[in-house]
Amino acid sequence: MFSFFRKKPAATPAPTPPPAAAAAPPPGTLIGSALVQPIEVPAPAPVAPERQGWLEKLSSGLRKTSSSISLVFTGAQIDDHLYEELESALLMADSGVKATQYLLDEVKRRVQASGATRPVQVKNILADSLTQLLRPLEKELVIGEHRPTVIMVAGVNGAGKTTSIGKLTKHLADEGASVLLAAADTFRAAAREQLAIWADRNTVEIVSQEGGDPAAVSFDAVTAGKARGKDVVLVDTAGRLPTQLHLMEELKKIKRVVQKADPTAPHEVLLVIDGNTGQNALAQVRAFDDALQLTGLVVTKLDGTAKGGVLAAIAQEKPVPVYFIGVGEKLDDLETFNAREFALALLS
Numbered sequence: 001m002f003s004f005f006r007k008k009p010a011a012t013p014a015p016t017p018p019p020a021a022a023a024a025p026p027p028g029t030l031i032g033s034a035l036v037q038p039i040e041v042p043a044p045a046p047v048a049p050e051r052q053g054w055l056e057k058l059s060s061g062l063r064k065t066s067s068s069i070s071l072v073f074t075g076a077q078i079d080d081h082l083y084e085e086l087e088s089a090l091l092m093a094d095s096g097v098k099a100t101q102y103l104l105d106e107v108k109r110r111v112q113a114s115g116a117t118r119p120v121q122v123k124n125i126l127a128d129s130l131t132q133l134l135r136p137l138e139k140e141l142v143i144g145e146h147r148p149t150v151i152m153v154a155g156v157n158g159a160g161k162t163t164s165i166g167k168l169t170k171h172l173a174d175e176g177a178s179v180l181l182a183a184a185d186t187f188r189a190a191a192r193e194q195l196a197i198w199a200d201r202n203t204v205e206i207v208s209q210e211g212g213d214p215a216a217v218s219f220d221a222v223t224a225g226k227a228r229g230k231d232v233v234l235v236d237t238a239g240r241l242p243t244q245l246h247l248m249e250e251l252k253k254i255k256r257v258v259q260k261a262d263p264t265a266p267h268e269v270l271l272v273i274d275g276n277t278g279q280n281a282l283a284q285v286r287a288f289d290d291a292l293q294l295t296g297l298v299v300t301k302l303d304g305t306a307k308g309g310v311l312a313a314i315a316q317e318k319p320v321p322v323y324f325i326g327v328g329e330k331l332d333d334l335e336t337f338n339a340r341e342f343a344l345a346l347l348s
Contacts, residue, residue, distance in 0.1 A: 054335050059345040061303030061327035065093050066348050068306065073119040078111065082119060086126070093306065093346075094278035096313030103129055103312070127343050133312055134339035139296065139321035141268070143177055148225040148233045150258060150265035152218075153298075154251060154288055155272035157239035160300035162191060164272050164326065165236050166198030167334040168298075173202050177231040182221030183208035184254060187238040187247070195236050205230075214238060214250060215257040222261035235266070248291050255292060270323065272298045278307035285318045296323040298334075303327040308346055 059066070072085045083104060090100040106129040111122055143149050151168075155161035162185070172179050181199050183206060185191035192208045199206040205228075207221040218235050225233035235258070237251060258265050271288045273281040281299075288294055297320050302308055311322065322337040 055341055055345065057327055057333070058302075058325075058335075058341065059348045062305075062308045062345045062348070064304060064306040065308035066346055068092060069347055070123070073123040075119050078116065078119060078122055082122065083108065086122075090309055090312075093309030094313060095309035096279065096282065096316060099133065099309075099312040099316035102133065102316055106132075123347060127347050130312065130343040130346065131340045133315050134342060136319045137311065137315050137322040138337060138339050139323065140336075141296070141323050143172070143231055146262075146264055146267050148180070148222070148230045149267050150222055150225070150233045150235065150262060151268040151270060152235045152237065152255065152258065152266040152292070153270045153272060154237050154292060155239055156274075156284060159239065159272045159274040160326065161239055161272040162194050162198070162236055163329070164298050164300055164324070164334065165195065165234055166201065167326070167331055168324070169198060169202045169204055169234060170331050171334065172232055173204060178229070179204045179232045179234060180221060180225045180228065180230045181206040182218050182233060182235040184214040184217045184221075185236045185238040186212055186214050186217065191236070191238070215254045218254050219257045219261045222258055222265060226262065248287075252291055268295045269293060270296045270298055271320075272300060275299050275302040275310065275325075276305045276307060278310050279313065281310050282313050282318060285314060285320055289318065289320060294320050296321045298322075298324045298326070299337075300326040300334075303333075311342065 069086075069089045072082060072089050075082060086107070087100055087104055090103060091097070095103070103126065107122060107126050110116075110125045110129065114121070114125070116122060116125065153161060153165055165181070169179050169181065179202070181195055181204060183192040183195045185195070186209075192210065196206055196208065205224075207217060207224055209217050209220075214237065221233050221235060224230075235254070237254060238247065255266060255269070269292045271285060271292075271294050273284055275281065277284075285294070285297065297314070299311065299322055302325055314320065314322075324334050325337050325342070326334045
């Protein structure tokens with residue numbers, strides 16, 4: 001059994017000790033009119049070199065969201081106005097009412113407990129509180145417990161579903177997994193051709209039928225995956241809105257038929273959501289989870305959005321794990337979700 005995408009960090013040399021500095025005044029010392037407070041600042045975790053480039057890309061992608069929140073902490077003091085501005089900024093970032101209230105309560109509690117006196121300290125406390133809120137969304141995608149591991153992928157049109165499947169296929173193939181694609185999106189024009197292009201790029205096999213029944217294509221793909229000893233079968237389904245009840249029923253049918261080919265399948269049911277849609281993304285998570293019992297999310301198009309706080313709303317109200325997040329169209333623009341990385345990028 002293999003856990004993909006969370007690579008072991010490369011070994012890094014021991015850091016050179018910093019030069020000795022003058023001793024800081026002890027807590028409780030008066031400097032002018034300011035009282036030195038005992039603020040604990042956690043040491044930053046070391047970042048593997050191959051991850052550093054991704055962090056820079058993530059921070060850049062979330063700039064529209066982070067800039068509006070960071071403005072809150074440019075003042076000179078911690079007061080009710082700061083908290084009001086923070087509440088507005090979090091709501092504008094689509095963090096949702098419940099998550100925003102939770103974060104405000106946590107920040108106020110920690111500020112009081114730590115004795116923080118500067119807005120920048122409030123920002124650090126918010127980063128830690130947001131990390132803790134997002135932590136339940138962290139989960140590894142495990143391949144190998146079942147062979148093949150059948151992954152059913154859903155999402156509305158325009159969310160980047162088929163593109164995400166292509167990126168996911170590349171990651172899996174790069175890790176040595178054999179992948180079979182199922183072109184079960186038979187509703188959208190050229191969807192089969194688009195998936196075939198991704199299959200060619202990644203040199204993987206594809207099962208498709210022109211005008212075929214989506215459930216039948218899925219059944220054939222799982223059966224073929226078992227017969228050919230594939231590690232993964234990725235099933236691309238038609239994009240649809242949760243309000244399109246007849247299409248949602250088609251999704252349920254695909255899941256039922258896949259279970260006929262393999263009673264344990266599908267082993268993963270992923271929903272691809274567009275990070276630009278904010279609170280609408282949360283509504284999609286609720287609707288698709290009710291229909292399919294989601295196991296994970298792929299959040300795309302976070303680059304350039306001012307609504308990156310939606311993951312806080314998902315964590316607070318519908319904590320379905322986030323396997324991957326995307327910040328661009330390139331193959332390497334899809335990466336594993338890390339709560340601490342995301343929180344720091346959102347507040348950078």
